[in-house]
Amino acid sequence: MKYEIIEREAFQVVGIKEKLSCATKETDAFIPKLWSKANNDGTIDSLAQLINGQNQGLLGITDNYQEAENVMGYWIATE
Structure with a gap:
C-alpha cells in the first residue's frame, strides 16, 4: 500500500460516521464492509x-x- 503522511492545519470534513468496536473478531471486517x-x-x-x-x-x-x-469513531468523509 502506498501512502504519504502530510502535516496540515485543521480542516473540516463531511461524511458518515459509525462506532467501531476495537479488538474483536469483527473489527478487521468492519471497515471494508462499511466502504x-x-x-x-x-x-x-x-x-x-x-x-x-x-x-x-x-x-x-x-x-x-x-x-x-x-471503541472509536470511523468516518468515510471528504474535505
Whole structure:
C-alpha cells in the first residue's frame, strides 16, 4: 500500500460516521464492509460530489478513541 503522511492545519470534513468496536473478531471486517455498503447505497457518489478542499479524494478517518469501552469513531468523509 502506498501512502504519504502530510502535516496540515485543521480542516473540516463531511461524511458518515459509525462506532467501531476495537479488538474483536469483527473489527478487521468492519471497515471494508462499511466502504462496500457506502459504495452500494450511493453514499460514496454523494460524498464525491462534495469534494471541495485540498484533499481531492475520500478519507477513512478514526477519531474519539474511548479506552474504557475500547471503541472509536470511523468516518468515510471528504474535505
